[in-house]
Amino acid sequence: MTMPGMAGDQRMAMSIGGGAYESGSGTARVPAAEGPMRGQMIHAGGWMLMTHGYAWGVVTDQGGPRGQDEAFITSMAMLMGDRDLSDRVHLQLTSMLSLDPLMGPRGYPNLFATGETADGRPLVDRQHPHDLFMELSGRVDYRLGGKDSLFLYGGPVAEPALGPAAFMHRGSARYLPLAPITHHWFDSTHITYGVVTAGYAGPQLQLEGSAFRGREPDEHRWDIEAPALDSWSVRATWTPSPHWAAQVSHGRLHSPEAQEPNADERRTTATVSYAAGGLTAMVGYGLKAKLPGRALPAWIGEAAWEIGRHHTLFGRIEHVKNDELFPDPADPLHDRPFRVTKAEGGYAYRIALAGPLGIALGGTLAGYAKPAALDAAYGNAPVSWTLFGKLAVGL
Structure with missing residues (x-):
């Protein structure tokens, strides 16, 4: 997934099992044709290290009365290390950090996005910032023979097998x-404080289960939570x-929302990803069932097409049923579910800079379809x- 013309040592496959997949975030898989994670590879002793990172400089004008215009920066830096401990045992350590907390707890404007809190109040029409510590994890794989293995993954900040x-x-x-908005x-x-995952990894099938903390990160973004x-x-x-990856997952989250501490959630996701010839795409269905409460579905489809060395066309369409758009109990629309569709398309011009930087x-x-009851807001x-x-290592 490097820009055409970048050196081969800026690409890196971190998985040990081989087969028709590459590693995504946490223990998730993506199609092998999507290519290995983009970054800079470094050999240090018996370790194979990979650095990856980006910084987005963004100006957005979110439309309508509840939309806001704002300039902001988001960022991520990642260091991953792999080594064999023996013929059968492989170790991977991952750290990922972000300076998003500098934005403040309210994050950035994103019309119809909901989730988490700022200053003790629910975030609506805004996207919360990432925590400073996005991942601090380790993974050990035990090779069974051929391309099959058993693995154990987790850490104080990691990603469970969900989604x-x-x-x-x-x-x-x-x-x-x-x-x-279906995040x-x-x-x-993908940022969870406390994760243990065990699983079987084969070249075409991976089965895994996780125990983890269900509560979402709080609005204090600089610390490591218990x-x-x-x-x-x-x-x-x-x-x-190599062109296809499909996953189905289900989990029960204990008290995920700070504003609803007595409510648990069952979450189910199913997605299919495709990659070939510079095109990557994903479609998916998700269902949040509040316990107690209603079930809220969502759909997503997104794609990016890298054309030659410089040009990329991309887009995303989402449909979601959301009951968190009016958090004030005094509002007549409070707790009512509304179906909203967002369609967004764009273009990027890619430029290779020095070394792995691009x-x-x-x-x-972006445009939106929504019920008439939301017109006033x-x-x-x-x-x-x-x-x-977007400045990135291995763009």
Whole structure:
């Protein structure tokens, strides 16, 4: 997944099992044709190290009465190390950090996004920032013979086996500057304080289960929160060829929302990913069932097409049923579920810089479909635009 013309030593496959897949975030898989994670590879003694990172500079104008315009920066830096401990045992250590907390607890504007809190109040029409510590994890694989292995993964900050690879690690979302509004249906558990995952990894099938802390990160983004193992999930991933990866997962999360401490959640996701010839795509279905409460479905489809050395076309369409758009109990629309569709498309121009560094310059335009009951709050036909520059190691 490097830009055409980049040196081969800027690519790195971190998985040990081989087969028709590459590693995504946590223990998730993506199609092998998507290519290994982009970054800079370094050999140090018996270790194979990979550095990866990016910084987005973004200006967005989220449309309608509840939309806001704002300039902001998001960032991530990752260091991953692999080595064999013996003929059968392989070790991988991962650290991932972000300076997103500098944005403050309210994050950035993102129309119809909900989830987590700021200053003790629910975030609505805004995307929360990532924590400083996005991942501090380890993984040990024990080779059974051939390309089969058993593995144990986890850490104080890690990602349970629930949902697809997180959006910032999917090729289909690589140039989309804002988080999906379905984030809390598909991949919000990618930062979890306390995870233990055990599984079987074969070249075409992976089966795994996790114990983890169900509560989402709080609004204090600089610390490491107390780990716990009060929730569980299971996931099966099938990679029948280098071009396809399908996963289905289910979990029960204990008290995920700070604003609803007495409510648990059952979460189910199913996604299919495809990659070939510079095209990466994913479609998926997610269901949040509040306990007690209603079941809320969501759909997502996203794709990116890298054309030659410089040009990328990309887009995302989402449909979600959300009952968190009006958190004030005094509001007549409080706790009512509304179906919202967001369609966003854009273009990026990719430029190789020095060594592994590259930059993508581009923009997006988004429109929304919603019920008439939301017109007073959101306007008749809100339209949002975003301009960005993404500086990355292994763009």
